[in-house]
Amino acid sequence: MKNAHPNKVLLVDDDKDILDLLRYNLQKEGYTVEVERKSTKSVETATKFHPDLIVLDIMMPKVNGIEICRQLRELPDFKNTYIFFLTAKSDKMLQTQALDTGGDDYIEKITGLRALTHKISTVLKNNLIIRKSIKEIKFENLRIDRATNTVYHRNKVVELPRDEFELLYFFAQNPQKAISSDSLLNNIWGSDIYIFSKSVDTYIASIAKKLGKKLISKVNDNEYRFEVMA
Template structure:
């Protein structure tokens, strides 16, 4: 059965554009313009992923997300935010209320479709609401953007931290180069595979352990 995606946005043009493009990717898509009806629509539609705009009349997207997360049936449903707002406090609040990812509309449609494909087709995890990840001797703390390995604190720049955080959510999974690229840098940035290798080598040197293996154009967090 095709994966189901629920879109919630009061802008009809954006809703139609998203629906058209996601249906082209093979998803069953339902659109909802009334944020007050979003939870009821989610109940009846039972989507695998929900994409919310933030700034909507009546009830904003963050409040809708909070309502959904308080219901047992939507505890593990993916919830992405797609919004024109870029303020950091809104991003933080969206994730704090249970959003799994925050995508700015300015980054374009491709970033969204790649992230949807990552979680629904490639079965990789993107859950930025998870604050702490423990895998063996590795501890990743998103609240402070710090990494600890065997008790040693390791400070990583933003992209290195996000790369390791993404891989730590998918341990022992073979992650394609394009999934790393689009989920860390976005669809408008092009990096050669060797550029990602540089970031990964920096991570390994700073942590002091060869935690990330490469095979062809795929990468895997292993050794746990």
């Protein structure tokens, strides 16, 4: 169910220029935006503002974004609120820590500001799910293990390269939903990486071949759907 009010986004970052840029772009998209530069006040601001989605910078003075996320997830009102991390650091261990604390996604500042806007629209306007904190997705004959980036089909390991794994993982979180190629391109590869839409068809065909079953069908020229396995 959609909210009766415009979706609310809280931005927490000590960089004023980043905040101003994100606030401008998100307000253009119709969101109600609140910003907080002081990490020590972020939980208080979130409690008063009641955002639908929170963007946290990781590296901030006094209290970092990972600790803020941990504090928020301990509060009942923020158990299911989307939390995206935005950071200048490209660090896999830091990324893992951010997601283990309850973050839903991790976007690098150097290439990710437009990607962040796309991801926010994906979850708040298109009602798709992006929760990389979900460690495992199970269907009757399919198990996707996020912790090890491993896929099991009929209890056998299926080796998928990163792009195919991320594609399947995204579809599996949104079964039976028609997903546009633009959503796939922006949310998996990012707006600053140029991928032909035909590449999506190639990845989907490769996944079907490796699983021995076609799970993702083409709804029309621009949309795809993941069918729950029987």
